[in-house]
Amino acid sequence: MAGAGSEFAPDSGLLRRAPVQQRSTERLERILDACAQLLDEAGYERLSTRAVAARAGVPIGSVYRFFADKRAMADALAHRNLDDFLGRTAARLAAPEAGTGWRAAVEILVDEYTAMKRTAPGFALLDFGVPGESNHDLAERLPALLGDRLPADPQQPRVRLALTVAVEAADAALQLAFRTDPAGDPQLVAETKQLLLAYLATVLD
CATH class of the missing domain: 1.10.357.10 (Tetracycline Repressor, domain 2)
Structure with a gap:
């Protein structure tokens, strides 16, 4: 899951099509959550768009609507990870005890x-x-x-x-x-x- 308070806004260059409606944004997040879970379970080499679609509970076409392949999907997850990390760190740096x-x-x-x-x-x-x-x-x-x-x-x-x-x-x-x-x-x-x-x-x- 995205980090608490995360405002992930995927770079349009990472996606075939950027989500416009809230429903599409939520579907994209489910796909990235499923990608993250499967990375932990099977590793990058065994990651597949079909397995991600099944784990996310979406049609395979929904994955390809956003991503050309698993590499593009992993890149988007890495981008979200970086946004989460920077958001968490910025919150810590802003705290009085920092x-x-x-x-x-x-x-x-x-x-x-x-x-x-x-x-x-x-x-x-x-x-x-x-x-x-x-x-x-x-x-x-x-x-x-x-x-x-x-x-x-x-x-x-x-x-x-x-x-x-x-x-x-x-x-x-x-x-x-x-x-x-x-x-x-x-x-x-x-x-x-x-x-x-x-x-x-x-x-x-």
């Missing part, structure tokens, strides 16, 4: 990511993109999320590169944490935070 500065933001980003890894259907395998692909979209959207917490101009090439490297490094380290322990090895999660804080300090301090 602290200030980029270091507190790094802690929150890692905490929200690990929380979604543990609880969000399909997220453990897919998170923000088809397995094996980069996390470019997350890196691109971090400056807007961090806002004034980011003490350097995100348009500077060195800063943009550092954010991309940080995201990719965090992804690799946290994948290791969840391979070591299905709930996310606490020591490896803590080490991931330290890695990010030490590396980003070379650019942001």
